[in-house]
Amino acid sequence: MADSARKSSPVRPQLAAVKWRMPSSPPDTSALDDDWSAGPPPRHSFIALKAPRAKALPLPPRMAEPRAKPSLAPSAVLAAEIAYDVWDSARAMLLLIELPGVDPEQAKLSLGGHAIHLELTVPQSARHAGIAPGHHELTVQLPDGISPDALDASFSHGVLRVRVSKAQAGPRHVRIAATD
């Protein structure tokens, strides 16, 4: 059932802190056993050539010495993905989706194609939002054999609670009212 609860990867926000820049100088290859400074060996020798083996490099200072202080960057508290639970019973399914600090007006919930779809847009100006700014999507597939005929959603204490009632399986007894 865990496979049926599929979550689409959210669109990662554009963070200036994760931008990479190519180094202007060539990488230092002095740590390698094989000296290729005069150029690569002849192509035919690749058959018997062992792969370059890196020497034991010292750990960078950040890894060698544990940091005494926690990371206090503001982004450390933001969740890049939306955490959720799926609960099931004979009569209904229950989804609990964590949206801390999010205005429920920014969330759009839809039901179709045996799936519950949540779209969420967190603006950059959102103060104390627990979800990273940007556009997020979450799709939870409903299991086969149920046809949801009712959807009920509420938002409380930063948790979106979605209840999907299941259609009654088996024959439904309909009472015939006599009119004459």
Place this chain on the structure above:
Amino acid sequence: MTPLENSEALPITRRTASTSFPAVRLTETQDHVTIVALVPGFRESDLDITLVKDMLCLSGRCSSGVPRDFSAVHRGRRSGDFKTEIKLLADVAWSDTDAHLERGVLTIRLRKDAPASRSIIPIRLT
């Protein structure tokens, strides 16, 4: 209030929790320290905040609100009881404490001035 993003410039805190739940963010200005914790699903009555000298203790009791006849199919939320301690500056006294819970985000604001004493910070819902 301008959050200080350079952690090296902050002599503030050391967190002593064994887990990373809840996520906590600390910011500091010249007069205040603000602590923001993500506690979605927790109500005011589930949380307990205590400031003893330079140690801020934050604890929560889980209340999932899921009926008994439901069984878990997928669990991605990090829930459960928690207790975390945040060590603040040792040579600073705190006063004018304030905390509020809004949409699963707990914000605690401490002001640095008066002598510290044992106190329990009330949480008011805004």
